[in-house]
Amino acid sequence: MANVTVPRTKRGVERRATLLKAAEKVIGEKGFSAASIADITREAGTALGTFYIYFPTKEDVFRQLVLEMGHVTRTTVTKAIAGVSDRLQAEKAGLRAFLSFVGDRPSLYRIVEEARFVDPDAYRAYFTGFADAYADRLRAAAADGEITEGDPEVRAWALMGIAKTLGDRFVLWEEKPDLDLVVDSAFDLIRDGMGPRE
Amino acid sequence: MANVTVPRTKRGVERRATLLKAAEKVIGEKGFSAASIADITREAGTALGTFYIYFPTKEDVFRQLVLEMGHVTRTTVTKAIAGVSDRLQAEKAGLRAFLSFVGDRPSLYRIVEEARFVDPDAYRAYFTGFADAYADRLRAAAADGEITEGDPEVRAWALMGIAKTLGDRFVLWEEKPDLDLVVDSAFDLIRDGMGPRE
DNA sequence: TGCAATTATGAATACTGATTCATGTTTCAA
DNA sequence: TTGAAACATGAATCAGTATTCATAATTGCA
Numbered sequence: 001m002a003n004v005t006v007p008r009t010k011r012g013v014e015r016r017a018t019l020l021k022a023a024e025k026v027i028g029e030k031g032f033s034a035a036s037i038a039d040i041t042r043e044a045g046t047a048l049g050t051f052y053i054y055f056p057t058k059e060d061v062f063r064q065l066v067l068e069m070g071h072v073t074r075t076t077v078t079k080a081i082a083g084v085s086d087r088l089q090a091e092k093a094g095l096r097a098f099l100s101f102v103g104d105r106p107s108l109y110r111i112v113e114e115a116r117f118v119d120p121d122a123y124r125a126y127f128t129g130f131a132d133a134y135a136d137r138l139r140a141a142a143a144d145g146e147i148t149e150g151d152p153e154v155r156a157w158a159l160m161g162i163a164k165t166l167g168d169r170f171v172l173w174e175e176k177p178d179l180d181l182v183v184d185s186a187f188d189l190i191r192d193g194m195g196p197r198e
Numbered sequence: 199m200a201n202v203t204v205p206r207t208k209r210g211v212e213r214r215a216t217l218l219k220a221a222e223k224v225i226g227e228k229g230f231s232a233a234s235i236a237d238i239t240r241e242a243g244t245a246l247g248t249f250y251i252y253f254p255t256k257e258d259v260f261r262q263l264v265l266e267m268g269h270v271t272r273t274t275v276t277k278a279i280a281g282v283s284d285r286l287q288a289e290k291a292g293l294r295a296f297l298s299f300v301g302d303r304p305s306l307y308r309i310v311e312e313a314r315f316v317d318p319d320a321y322r323a324y325f326t327g328f329a330d331a332y333a334d335r336l337r338a339a340a341a342d343g344e345i346t347e348g349d350p351e352v353r354a355w356a357l358m359g360i361a362k363t364l365g366d367r368f369v370l371w372e373e374k375p376d377l378d379l380v381v382d383s384a385f386d387l388i389r390d391g392m393g394p395r396e
Numbered sequence: 397t398g399c400a401a402t403t404a405t406g407a408a409t410a411c412t413g414a415t416t417c418a419t420g421t422t423t424c425a426a
Numbered sequence: 427t428t429g430a431a432a433c434a435t436g437a438a439t440c441a442g443t444a445t446t447c448a449t450a451a452t453t454g455c456a
Contacts (some may be wrong), residue, residue, distance in 0.1 A: 008454095011404095011452075033231045036443060038443075048406060049406065049446080050404055052444095054403095062268055098362065113314065147392040147394065148395075150383055151383040153381035154368070154384055158387055161362055163356055165362065168355075183346065186356050188348055189348060190392060192391040193389045194348065206423090234412085235414065244435085389406095
């Protein structure tokens with residue numbers, strides 16, 4: 001629970017950041033168990049013991065990475081949505097921003113998913129926080145008549161599920177994903193559904 | 199790749215099944231790394247070494263479990279859909295069946311998700327196989343005018359994403375999930391989308 | 397500048413747990 | 427019934443690696 005401690009020297013702050021980047025890379029690539037502290041410090045160019053000056057345990061860096069992902073994702077999506085006044089179009093912009101982000105930092109993305117097994121509490125906190133904010137947005141949009149009524153909670157999770165899965169399949173698994181196609185198709189589904197119009 | 203070998207005696211067949219059940223329980227509860235072979239054999243009531251008579255490695259039982267999940271899920275969803283002639287309603291029935299299944303065998307469900315890290319190939323094979331069949335159904339339904347046109351590939355993955363996430367949030371995290379609410383809300387979204395009708 | 401607090405180092409410690417193996421026991425086809 | 431093939435056992439092996447620690451080197455404030 002601790003580790004809100006910031007290093008006291010400039011060098012310390014840099015080292016910590018270096019180690020965190022290294023951890024992101026190594027853990028993202030090899031997975032939590034397979035990634036050893038030695039791998040991380042080698043990648044960071046420090047001695048083995050240095051790691052423990054900044055992080056009490058291996059689980060702890062991992063938690064830090066999950067938290068970082070939380071911040072960055074929020075920031076990214078929020079920024080992408082900010083300019084868009086049409087709330088339905090904001091959905092589209094948010095989805096696109098999320099998928100781009102997955103492409104930019106695949107390691108962080110994988111780490112969050114692995115958190116489910118490595119640090120269930122962090123995983124839950126991450127998605128719950130995200131979903132709650134999402135549900136609020138949907139509720140407000142429905143109140144204003146910009147989208148139809150419908151359970152905001154279920155909708156929020158369903159939409160997050162779409163984003164996650166499309167990220168897996170069309171961003172992580174594809175060399176050169178066609179984001180436009182994916183985003184457009186998904187958005188059409190989100191806006192109109194699949195049911196034939198009478 | 200091997201291990202298509204079936205035990206030669208009745209006792210052997212039973213033992214193998216016992217070990218597989220035990221592995222499902224233990225790995226599902228503790229996760230792949232934390233679950234030890236000793237845990238599994240203890241749960242199964244056999245000696246440690248017995249495990250290696252039936253499975254070459256720990257990874258191997260894991261793979262078997264992923265395969266089993268593939269069979270069972272397919273069977274379950276296929277059966278649920280079978281009777282329903284309306285293809286849109288079939289979506290709903292399939293979703294409900296999947297969510298019930300997650301509630302019935304949470305361990306298997308978690309194992310498939312963990313496969314992403316433990317055995318990426320098995321994970322990919324599992325979901326790709328599923329998605330391909332799904333996309334075919336959607337394509338056929340669209341051709342018959344039972345649902346609107348739209349990229350079947352993207353739709354298939356998006357719908358799978360909805361099912362997965364709702365399973366996480368409303369089945370695994372809830373003591374007594376209200377499946378009706380979840381399925382109804384999600385289905386409304388899938389059928390009509392959120393866009394206001396002009 | 398000088399020194400107390402910080403930070404760096406990597407060899408040594410400690411422990412966990414997958415896999416093997418030599419030695420019995422059980423099964424079942426002939 | 428019987429003996430060769432299958433199967434069961436669990437102590438011992440073996441490897442990996444998280445974490446500690448005693449010993450320097452740096453830093454930055456008084």
